Amino acid sequence: MKRISVRARLLFALAALTLATFLVGAIAWAALERTTTRVDRLHGDTLSAVDAAMTLSRRAAGIATNAPYLLLLDSPFRIAQEGDATVEVIDAIAAGLAEGDDLAATLEDMRAATLEMVAHLQARAGYRDQTLRTNAALARAERRYAQLAASTDTPLSERQDWFTLQRVADVLLGAGRAENLIGVGEFQRAYHGLRRVANGDGLRDGQGDLAQLVALAEGSEGLFELRRLELMHQIGAQGALVRVRRGAAAVIAHAEAVTAEAQAAIAAERIDTISAIALQKSTILIAVLASAALALTAALYVSGYVTGNLRAVSDAMMRLAAGDRSLRLPRGEGAGDEIGKLFHAFRTFRANAIRLDRSNRRLADRNALFESMMSSITDGVAILSDSGAIVARNERLSEVLRLDPADDGRRVGLDELVARGGWEEMPGLAGSRMLATADGHYALRRESPLPGGGAVVLIADITEQRQIDDRMQQIRRIEALGKVTGEVAHDFGNILSTINGSLHLMETAPPETQRELVGSIANAAEIGTSLVQRLLAFARRQKLVPEVVELNALIDGMADLVAMALRDEITLETRGAPEPIEVRVDPGQLESALLNLCLNSAQAIDGAGSITISLAAEADRAVIEVSDTGCGMSPETVEHAMEPFYTARADGTGTGLGFAMVYGFISQSGGEVSIHSTLGEGTKVRMILPRAKAAEQPATAWNRVLLVEDDPEDLAAARALMKDHAAELVEETTAKGALARLEDQPFDLVVSDLSLGGNPEGWRIASAALSSGSARAVAIVSGRLPAHTPFDGQYGPALVTLAKPFDIAALHAALGKENRDDQA
Numbered sequence: 001m002k003r004i005s006v007r008a009r010l011l012f013a014l015a016a017l018t019l020a021t022f023l024v025g026a027i028a029w030a031a032l033e034r035t036t037t038r039v040d041r042l043h044g045d046t047l048s049a050v051d052a053a054m055t056l057s058r059r060a061a062g063i064a065t066n067a068p069y070l071l072l073l074d075s076p077f078r079i080a081q082e083g084d085a086t087v088e089v090i091d092a093i094a095a096g097l098a099e100g101d102d103l104a105a106t107l108e109d110m111r112a113a114t115l116e117m118v119a120h121l122q123a124r125a126g127y128r129d130q131t132l133r134t135n136a137a138l139a140r141a142e143r144r145y146a147q148l149a150a151s152t153d154t155p156l157s158e159r160q161d162w163f164t165l166q167r168v169a170d171v172l173l174g175a176g177r178a179e180n181l182i183g184v185g186e187f188q189r190a191y192h193g194l195r196r197v198a199n200g201d202g203l204r205d206g207q208g209d210l211a212q213l214v215a216l217a218e219g220s221e222g223l224f225e226l227r228r229l230e231l232m233h234q235i236g237a238q239g240a241l242v243r244v245r246r247g248a249a250a251v252i253a254h255a256e257a258v259t260a261e262a263q264a265a266i267a268a269e270r271i272d273t274i275s276a277i278a279l280q281k282s283t284i285l286i287a288v289l290a291s292a293a294l295a296l297t298a299a300l301y302v303s304g305y306v307t308g309n310l311r312a313v314s315d316a317m318m319r320l321a322a323g324d325r326s327l328r329l330p331r332g333e334g335a336g337d338e339i340g341k342l343f344h345a346f347r348t349f350r351a352n353a354i355r356l357d358r359s360n361r362r363l364a365d366r367n368a369l370f371e372s373m374m375s376s377i378t379d380g381v382a383i384l385s386d387s388g389a390i391v392a393r394n395e396r397l398s399e400v401l402r403l404d405p406a407d408d409g410r411r412v413g414l415d416e417l418v419a420r421g422g423w424e425e426m427p428g429l430a431g432s433r434m435l436a437t438a439d440g441h442y443a444l445r446r447e448s449p450l451p452g453g454g455a456v457v458l459i460a461d462i463t464e465q466r467q468i469d470d471r472m473q474q475i476r477r478i479e480a481l482g483k484v485t486g487e488v489a490h491d492f493g494n495i496l497s498t499i500n501g502s503l504h505l506m507e508t509a510p511p512e513t514q515r516e517l518v519g520s521i522a523n524a525a526e527i528g529t530s531l532v533q534r535l536l537a538f539a540r541r542q543k544l545v546p547e548v549v550e551l552n553a554l555i556d557g558m559a560d561l562v563a564m565a566l567r568d569e570i571t572l573e574t575r576g577a578p579e580p581i582e583v584r585v586d587p588g589q590l591e592s593a594l595l596n597l598c599l600n601s602a603q604a605i606d607g608a609g610s611i612t613i614s615l616a617a618e619a620d621r622a623v624i625e626v627s628d629t630g631c632g633m634s635p636e637t638v639e640h641a642m643e644p645f646y647t648a649r650a651d652g653t654g655t656g657l658g659f660a661m662v663y664g665f666i667s668q669s670g671g672e673v674s675i676h677s678t679l680g681e682g683t684k685v686r687m688i689l690p691r692a693k694a695a696e697q698p699a700t701a702w703n704r705v706l707l708v709e710d711d712p713e714d715l716a717a718a719r720a721l722m723k724d725h726a727a728e729l730v731e732e733t734t735a736k737g738a739l740a741r742l743e744d745q746p747f748d749l750v751v752s753d754l755s756l757g758g759n760p761e762g763w764r765i766a767s768a769a770l771s772s773g774s775a776r777a778v779a780i781v782s783g784r785l786p787a788h789t790p791f792d793g794q795y796g797p798a799l800v801t802l803a804k805p806f807d808i809a810a811l812h813a814a815l816g817k818e819n820r821d822d823q824a
Contacts (some may be wrong), residue, residue: 006463016295017291017295020287020290020291020295021291023287023291024287024291027280027283027284027287028280028284030279031276031277031278031283031284034276035273035277037278054255054259056093056096056251056254056255057251057252057255057256058261058402059092059093059251060093060248060251060252061087061248061252062089062247063086063089063090063110063244063247063248064244064245064249064252066082066085066086067086067117067241067244067245068120068241068242069082070082070083070086070117070118070236070237071121071234071237071241073121073125074125074128075125076122076125076126077704079118079121079122080118083114083115083117083118083121086244087111087113087114087115088569090107090110090111090114091111093107093251094107094108094111094325101673102254103250103251103254106250106251106582107247107251109243110244110247110248111241112518113240113241113243113244113247113473114240114244116236116240117236117237117240117241117244120233120234120236120237120240121237123229124230124233124234124237127226127227127229127230128230129231129542130221130226131176131223131226131227131230134176134223134226135173135176135177137216138169138172138173138176138213138216139173140225141165141169141209141212141213142166142169142170142173142360144160145165145166145169145209146166148162149163151165156656164197165209165210165213167194168191168194168195168213169213171187171190171194172187172189172191172213172216172217172223173180173188174187175187175188175191175217175223175224175227176223176227177821178227178521180231181227181228181231181232184224184227184228184231184680184734188224189579191217195210195214204742221513254321291541301770305716308412309339309342309343310339310342313339313342313343316645317349320349320350320353328347328350342690347659365648377394377396378396378460379396379400379458379459379460379461380393380394380396380398380399380400380401380458380460380461381394381396381397381456381457381458381459382397382454382456382457382459383450383454383455383457384414384454384455384456384457385453385454386453386454387413388413388414388415389412389413389524390412390413390414390417391454397417397459400443400459400460400461401417401418401421401423401443401459402421402437402441403417403420403421414457418435418445421437422437422438422542423435423436423437424436433445433446433447435459439464441459441461441463442461442462442463442465442466443459443461443462443463444459444460444462445457445458445459448457448459461513480733485723489710491572494537495524495525496524498520498521498523498524499521499525502517502518502519502521502524503521505517506518512689544824546584546585546586546669546805546807547584547585547586547587548582548583548584548692549582549583549584549585549587549590550580550581550582551577551581551583551615551622551624552576552577552580552581552583552615554574554587554590554591555574555576555594555613555615555624556574558591558594558595558657559574559613561595562594562595562598562611562613565595565598565599565602566598566602566611567602569607569608569609569610570602570605570609570610570611571609571610572598572610572611572612573611573612573613573617574612574613574614574615575612575613575614576615577615577616577617579617581615581622581691582690582691582692583594583616583669583689583690583691584669584690584807584809585669585689586665586669589665589669589771590665592661592665593661593662593665593666593687594613594624594626595624596661596662597662597685598611598613598626600627600659601627601628601630601683602628602685603630604628604630604632604682605628605629605630605631606630606631609628609629609630609747610628611626611627611628611629612625612626612627612628613625613626614627617691618688620690620691621688621689621690622688622689622690622691623687623688623689624686624687624688624689625684625685625686625687626684626685626687627682627683627684627685628682628683628684629682630680630682630683631679631680631682632677632679632681632682633675633677633679633683634679637677638675638676638677639657640641641675644752659673659675662685662687666687666688666689668803669689670689670690671687671688671689671690672687672688673685673686673687673688674686674688692809693809701725701726701812702725702726702727702748702749703726703727703728704726704727704728704730704745704746704747704748705722705725705726705728705729705730705747705748705749705750705751706730706732706738706741706742706747706750706751706752707719707722707729707730707731707732707751707752707797708731708732708733708735708738708750708751708752708753708762708765709731709752709753709755710733710753710756711732711753711758714753714804715731715733717805718751718781719731721806721807721808722751722808725808726749730747734756734757735756735757735759735761735764735765738750738752738765739764739765739768742765742768742769742772742774742775743774745774746773746774746775747769747774747775747776748775748776748777749775749776749777749778749779749815750765750766750769750775750777750778750779751779751781751811752765752778752780752781753780753781753782753788754780754781754782754785755782762779762780762782763789763790763791765778766778766780766791766795766799767791770795770798770799776798777798777799777800777815778795778798778799778800779800779801779802779806779811779814779815780799780800780801780802781801781802781803781804781806782801782803782804783803783804785801785802785803789801791813797815800814800815801814802814
């Protein structure tokens with residue numbers, strides 16, 4: 001025999017309960033239908049009348065509440081506005097009354113009283129306004145009398161007169177502020193008493209002021225008459241208010257009477273309804289008891305089977321969750337119904353739990369292997385989530401970042417840990433980021449993304465490697481310096497030998513030979529001068545005269561000159577930019593650099609070939625490229641090409657200063673130079689310069705500027721640069737003179753060379769100017785600026801440094817907009 005399922009048993013019980021519920025509902029429905037019919041009849045007979053009475057009562061209460069509000073208003077417009085609103089409510093109530101209703105006369109009286117109250121209040125407002133103006137005049141007079149009475153420069157008799165007038169003004173002010181006619185009368189009697197005293201004393205200097213007070217107090221426009229009329233209208237308005245309230249009370253009483261009649265009708269109907277409901281309750285109670293008995297029987301029948309088996313399953317699941325895998329449930333219990341399915345589900349869960357235990361053991365072994373691998377890695381390792389938080393890490397990470405493992409936290413971002421250790425980013429190799437601290441430690445950060453999001457980060461301590469690299473670079477620089485020194489000594493030795501030999505020969509040579517020897521000396525001096533200029537260009541110490549240059553025009557203008565310097569079999573091609581490109585450079589030096597590069601390219605071309613000068617704009621940078629189809633250079637040659645006196649020419653004709661001059665000039669102009677070359681494929685030299693900014697600075701940015709410069713040429717250049725940007729320009733050539741100027745008068749800006757007389761006196765001038773407040777800002781300029789100032793940020797943005805040659809745009813940019821606004 002097939003076992004009946006729990007679902008079927010529950011459906012049977014629910015069907016029985018549903019039938020009983022429908023029975024109870026039907027009985028209740030019939031009872032409610034009868035009750036609803038009676039309520040509808042009651043609503044039709046009484047509730048509409050009650051609603052009308054309640055509405056009438058609310059409106060009357062609103063009138064009674066709003067009417068006193070009119071007494072508080074001083075604006076005639078507001079009084080009229082609120083009065084019209086009250087009249088509209090009264091008219092609305094009257095419109096809703098039946099013809100011949102007793103309330104019509106009451107409402108008409110309320111309407112007339114409201115209009116009368118509005119009239120009184122508007123008149124009161126007019127008189128109050130006049131009173132306020134009179135009070136204002138009296139207050140001014142009283143203050144003046146008090147001041148005169150208190151003056152010690154006035155004779156005592158006159159001060160007594162002024163004191164009497166002050167008392168009269170005080171009495172009139174009291175009358176102007178009294179709240180009722182009795183108070184006004186008291187102040188009027190006091191006024192006449194004081195006036196008799198004043199007349200008896202025969203006021204002298206105050207006689208005209210007494211007449212003024214009398215004019216303000218007496219007469220049809222006097223204060224006492226104004227106060228009498230104001231308070232009279234106030235009393236009239238209050239009387240009208242009493243009539244309004246009396247009418248509102250009558251309307252409310254009428255509404256209460258209508259409500260009382262409706263309540264009596266409702267009470268009678270309530271008694272009948274209670275009797276009907278009592279009968280219906282008895283019927284419903286019997287049906288409910290029968291339904292409860294049926295539900296109880298069904299519940300006992302089902303719960304005895306379902307509850308026991310559910311308890312067994314739940315206990316088994318709890319023991320399974322606690323780790324007990326040995327418990328088993330009987331297979332035959334509840335077979336075929338939901339209980340049997342639960343038993344089967346438990347057995348499945350138990351089997352899955354056993355398999356999960358085996359998987360967890362394998363996972364634990366893998367985690368142990370992973371942790372062993374992480375701890376054995378010498379670099380710091382961090383696994384990051386999508387948000388950058390550290391999910392996993394090894395202990396070496398804290399050591400590399402120089403953090404205390406107890407304080408670095410776990411669920412923090414790697415960037416936060418890096419910042420906490422005082423690390424700052426520096427340019428690094430592709431795919432990596434260089435980190436450095438202020439005390440000279442370096443680390444290399446490499447990051448690899450994970451397929452599911454996040455990343456794996458390796459941080460290696462490269463401090464020792466960096467120190468070794470720095471040492472090797474220092475050795476290479478010393479070797480290069482030794483090479484430069486040797487080459488310079490050799491070349492100048494030749495020059496000096498020529499000069500000395502010519503000088504010795506000149507002592508005994510005839511005049512014709514002396515002229516030739518002078519020419520030899522001049523040639524040697526010219527060669528020395530050229531060598532010095534090239535060395536200065538490489539060292540970025542040459543004198544530059546920068547100006548805004550449009551590169552397309554400059555390249556077009558020198559194309560013919562370059563073409564003339566090339567062999568006939570070499571062609572020159574220029575490729576300009578589609579837009580104007582302006583840079584701030586020394587145009588003569590830029591033309592010399594381009595010519596130098598083109599001549600180098602021509603010497604690298606054996607036979608026919610081509611040289612291309614191309615121009616392009618990249619964001620805020622201008623790019624000039626000189627490329628050729630020559631023999632190219634090896635990687636070693638490219639690495640040393642910009643070193644002074646380095647030459648790869650086999651014939652020894654090169655000086656080794658061509659690329660060095662270009663590098664020095666471009667670097668001094670704020671740009672960069674790079675060489676890209678391959679043997680047999682040609683060479684490309686790429687020069688990058690910052691584009692000139694088009695924004696113009698104000699014609700006069702500072703009122704008084706102190707210019708300190710001991711080099712006459714630099715002083716003339718700075719004067720020409722600053723003359724249009726300073727209302728007054730003061731020049732000094734020594735530190736002593738500049739310090740004396742700062743003691744005598746303040747300046748908006750001080751521009752000083754760092755080196756004065758061979759010493760760094762610029763720092764002393766800056767300290768004196770900013771410490772004493774003699775200058776708002778100081779700019780220190782030099783061809784060789786140190787990496788840091790000796791003040792360690794003491795003066796903030798008020799002290800800036802600029803490399804020579806500087807321009808006005810760079811000066812404004814360094815000082816910032818705030819300083820310019822303060823100084824203008």
